[in-house]
Amino acid sequence: MKILIIGYGPGGAAAAVAARMFNAKSEITIITEETLESHKKPGASMAIEFPDTSDLGIEDWSFAALSKKRISIMTGTHVTDGDTKSRQIQINGPKGTSTLKYDRLIIATGGAPAVPDIQGKTLPGVFTIQTMADTSKIGQQLSGMNSVAVVGAGFSGLETAERLHSLDKSVHLIIRSRLMRKQLEEPMSVELQSRLPDDLNIHLGKSPASVIGKKRVEGLVLGDDTITCDAVLFMTGVRPNTEIAEKLGISIGQLGGIVVDATMKTSANDVFAVGDCVEMKDSLTGKPLLLPIGSVAARAGRQAGVIAAGGTKLYSDILRRFQYDRIFDTDIAVIGHSSTTANQMALTSRVHYLEDSTEFAKMALITSDDGRLIGGQVISSRMGARLGYEILERVESGAILDEKPLLRPRHERLREYLESTFGPIR
Numbered sequence: 001m002k003i004l005i006i007g008y009g010p011g012g013a014a015a016a017v018a019a020r021m022f023n024a025k026s027e028i029t030i031i032t033e034e035t036l037e038s039h040k041k042p043g044a045s046m047a048i049e050f051p052d053t054s055d056l057g058i059e060d061w062s063f064a065a066l067s068k069k070r071i072s073i074m075t076g077t078h079v080t081d082g083d084t085k086s087r088q089i090q091i092n093g094p095k096g097t098s099t100l101k102y103d104r105l106i107i108a109t110g111g112a113p114a115v116p117d118i119q120g121k122t123l124p125g126v127f128t129i130q131t132m133a134d135t136s137k138i139g140q141q142l143s144g145m146n147s148v149a150v151v152g153a154g155f156s157g158l159e160t161a162e163r164l165h166s167l168d169k170s171v172h173l174i175i176r177s178r179l180m181r182k183q184l185e186e187p188m189s190v191e192l193q194s195r196l197p198d199d200l201n202i203h204l205g206k207s208p209a210s211v212i213g214k215k216r217v218e219g220l221v222l223g224d225d226t227i228t229c230d231a232v233l234f235m236t237g238v239r240p241n242t243e244i245a246e247k248l249g250i251s252i253g254q255l256g257g258i259v260v261d262a263t264m265k266t267s268a269n270d271v272f273a274v275g276d277c278v279e280m281k282d283s284l285t286g287k288p289l290l291l292p293i294g295s296v297a298a299r300a301g302r303q304a305g306v307i308a309a310g311g312t313k314l315y316s317d318i319l320r321r322f323q324y325d326r327i328f329d330t331d332i333a334v335i336g337h338s339s340t341t342a343n344q345m346a347l348t349s350r351v352h353y354l355e356d357s358t359e360f361a362k363m364a365l366i367t368s369d370d371g372r373l374i375g376g377q378v379i380s381s382r383m384g385a386r387l388g389y390e391i392l393e394r395v396e397s398g399a400i401l402d403e404k405p406l407l408r409p410r411h412e413r414l415r416e417y418l419e420s421t422f423g424p425i426r
């Protein structure tokens with residue numbers, strides 16, 4: 001059996017490895033436009049500072065590891081077209097154009113940066129970060145930049161702002177409404193903002209109107225204000241890259257992603273899709289959902305790989321949403337729904353706030369009508385991932401918050417700590 005996979009991000013790479021595990025005999029080939037080995041995108045902003053990105057490689061998906069698993073990879077190769085009836089795709093790569101046949105096809109083409117359509121968006125000095133090559137480009141021009149505007153304050157926008165700030169650049173953070181609006185409740189956004197450095201120039205409630213400059217970026221217009229800056233980084237999210245799927249006549253959903261079922265099958269026979277290019281169904285409401293998160297892409301890839309290789313195993317954790325990062329010395333963990341995303345799904349929710357001064361932590365817990373925990377957020381100085389996992393465990397077990405409160409009383413935790421360190425207390 002010939003399995004072709006378009007894309008070498010977490011979705012495509014995980015699909016290839018899973019397909020190999022479930023089918024020792026199949027011929028598996030990954031096709032990618034990129035030429036670099038698979039790497040951690042969360043670390044991509046590090047490439048701004050360190051041109052040597054070898055530490056960011058993902059060993060299990062390296063060229064050598066794939067070769068050991070007898071998975072072929074065609075790099076620098078663009079899939080230009082295809083036909084699901086004759087089961088073939090056209091490629092254009094270092095050896096020119098050719099046609100490849102498949103028995104099963106997995107589309108993992110990721111997302112394309114969603115840049116607002118404003119004047120000046122193509123000026124030199126305007127950047128997006130989608131690949132390591134994008135980040136390296138910024139790194140090469142870094143010495144000529146004193147002031148940089150970062151538009152968008154999701155995880156990757158904040159992470160990039162932190163990196164530039166640590167390099168003593170004057171950083172402007174442009175935020176349409178508030179920090180991480182979709183993921184965080186408003187008091188949590190305020191808490192996070194209070195922990196950001198004072199010399200970060202935060203422009204709340206502002207959207208870019210145009211980028212200005214004669215030959216390259218000289219400034220960014222925000223309504224009545226104009227910021228003087230040498231570069232503008234749009235970290236404004238991604239939209240599903242469905243170009244190839246559309247050429248193959250595969251159904252695209254109302255959110256603009258490829259429609260897939262629970263096994264990641266698309267509307268075409270023996271064609272699967274995973275990762276940032278798809279829209280899936282929310283497990284609570286069945287409504288369509290875009291989840292452009294690397295861990296989700298990898299789990300969806302594993303599911304598609306297994307089914308494409310002839311397996312039947314169904315995984316229940318594909319839609320698990322757990323995002324954690326430590327930015328500006330602050331742990332940020334986001335799990336499941338916020339009240340904003342619940343609202344988008346027409347789910348009634350309530351938010352409960354908790355504070356734990358021993359961990360300098362503030363938490364928001366989101367419950368549905370019946371008291372079931374459907375999400376949570378943590379902003380803390382430390383232990384954020386641990387608290388996040390406690391919330392995740394309760395979300396996944398469908399816990400009722402009253403029956404399984406998040407934090408045990410502090411004296412109980414202190415006793416547990418003392419006993420584990422010094423032995424039983426009588």
Ligand SMILES: Cc1cc2nc3c(=O)[nH]c(=O)nc-3n(C[C@H](O)[C@H](O)[C@H](O)COP(=O)(O)OP(=O)(O)OC[C@H]3O[C@@H](n4cnc5c(N)ncnc54)[C@H](O)[C@@H]3O)c2cc1C
Pocket residue numbers: 006007008009010011012031032033034041042043044045077078079080108109110111129130131155156241244274275276277292293294295296297323324325
């Ligand atoms: C700066 C940054 C930080 C991030 N931080 C996090 C984080 O902390 N945690 C997290 O979970 N997620 C994070 N993400 C998101 C995560 O990286 C993505 O969700 C994930 O990479 C999506 O995986 P994917 O396999 O769907 O697509 P991608 O990783 O985008 O890969 C798409 C692949 O498709 C290939 N391709 C596309 N079209 C074609 C074509 N026509 N022909 C051939 N090849 C094609 C590309 O070459 C590429 O190999 C971050 C993203 C960025 C940009």
